[in-house]
Amino acid sequence: MAVTLYSGVTYAQVKNLDRVVAIVDEDVIMQSQLDNRVKEVTATVSKRGGELPPHDVLVKQVLDRLILEDLQVQLARRYGIPADDDEVSAAVIEIAKNNGLTIPQFQMALRKEGLTMNELRTQIRRDMLISRVRQRALSEKIHITDQEVQNFLNSEMGKLQLSEEYYLASILVPVRQGSSYVDVKKAEDKVLAIYKQLQNGADFHRLAMSASGGDRAIDGGDIGWRKAAQLPPPFDQMINGMKVGDFTQPVSTPGGLIILKVMDKRGGSKVLQDEISVRHILLKPTPLRSEAETQKAIERLSQRLSNGEDFAQLAKKFSDDPGSAQRGGSLNWIEPNALVPEFRQVMESTPVGEISKPFQSRYGWHILQVEGRRSTDNTAEYRKQQAMNALYERKYEQELPIWLQQLRDDAYVEIKL
The missing domain is CATH 3.10.50.40 (Chitinase A; domain 3)
Structure with a gap:
């Protein structure tokens, strides 16, 4: 349950005599820290049903992670980056709330896992410092020009990423390749009859379940969330401008005759x-x-x-x-x-x-x-901000491993395993 409550928490302190397993610049990592984190990672992987690497490989990976975390916390402290008690308390309350627990219930759940509130608060503060020092260090390296933003907004990727999404349902009347005129006419008559029922207010989901020949009929014809660019012609053009509740006229496709309905919309519209x-x-x-x-x-x-x-x-x-x-x-x-x-x-x-x-x-x-x-x-400004966020995240993911490696290379680290 501890992993569910907060994935970063460490296990209770090992009571045996401790020893230093790594010197990291001005700090040290103790055997107990390493053992606790190995236990945590083991529990997390087991809950997910994953397969652990050999123990010696796991220990090395965990120690490398602890060294990098320690270096980032030290850097945050040198920068004077804060993570005050009020912020940590707010994070504790949010974690408890997300797990449907009051603070007393949360404390009891932690104790059952051999954890204390102080240990949790220490790890939350550590995570905050790491996140903030990364943002500070990388924000100095990441620069986004107005031209980059405009290029992104004009690109196919940008249009797709920032475009409106539609929750769609469909009714399909199949028409096989090479069908006779009579069979095609029967299909056309059937889909027109369905279309007329929809115009008269019939329930789309019920009609899909009873009359659609598509594989989604049992789900009421639900397709799920799609962007216009993800739809085949002519639906990619037809869907633009449709309101929630609107449906298309029957459209002939290679698989048959289709009516598409917009069940819901999100994003992309006016802000x-x-x-x-x-x-x-x-x-x-x-x-x-x-x-x-x-x-x-x-x-x-x-x-x-x-x-x-x-x-x-x-x-x-x-x-x-x-x-x-x-x-x-x-x-x-x-x-x-x-x-x-x-x-x-x-x-x-x-x-x-x-x-x-x-x-x-x-x-x-x-x-x-x-x-x-x-x-x-505020749509134009909102879309510009979305584009900047997308570009920043892309560059952040590119720069982070480079920065972490440089941080590790510049540090004094002595491993004593």
Whole structure:
């Protein structure tokens, strides 16, 4: 169960006398660490039903992995890369949640496997440091130009990877090669009758199960997720622009007459981003103004606004947010998720044209005024970001083994097995 709960956890510390099995720059790897990781890998492979290499080969592979991990953790510490207690605690909660356990239940499950919460937290922190030092080191090596992004978007691979996907179902009326005119006519009459039933609202899955001659008939004709580029002509062109619930007219193919239906869609479509036009006044506590005095000051401004004074003028005069104060408190059009939760919650619950009551965030005390709401088409920017992510992942996978090998070559490692 330990492997299921968290694949990186180590087994309980070996109580026997320990010894150094490797010196790695400024650190050492102990026999107990090696034994624990070998046990972990053995358990993982056994659960998957895999076949282990000879023991001596396994030990060497595990030790090599531990050496590389140790070098990365040391580098992360030299860089000053953080992995604080709050982040580790959040990761523990997420692991427990993913396993359907409360924290007390999770702790009990760990104890049954001979593990402690401290051991789990140590491994989570280690994994965080390794992930972050890799991102930092490789981000300095990976560069993506605008031209690369554009080339990717224009390429067949890019179009396929970023295109919309359709969950499809089909009804097939088979027509064998060399069939007589009479047989072809019977098939055409049958598929037209099916098509008419669909136009009258018949259930596609039921018709597929009862009338389709395809091998997927028993599954209600379900084909699964497909991109337009993965479909044979003319379906690759017909499917573009179809909505969920739409179905094609009968199409003649080498295998027979087919009707295709779009059961669901995902990705590739327009990406609309909600934006809100908002003004705010921020008052911060200072050494000369206490928290309580700041709250009273914001309440006085709230009363002045209620009496009809101009929001922009009060923001210019009193707001402690220098950037927005010059614009009368305006944050312009802003995406809600860019704001702290306290601000976002009040903003989203305030009607257009209304002014909120005073509220507190981590920055101080606020009053806000919502001036408008809109949805903007962010599809082009979203697709560009997807392309950048795809290119980055590709280059990351190319650069990672090179970087790890260089890290290993530059290190002082003495194996004492």
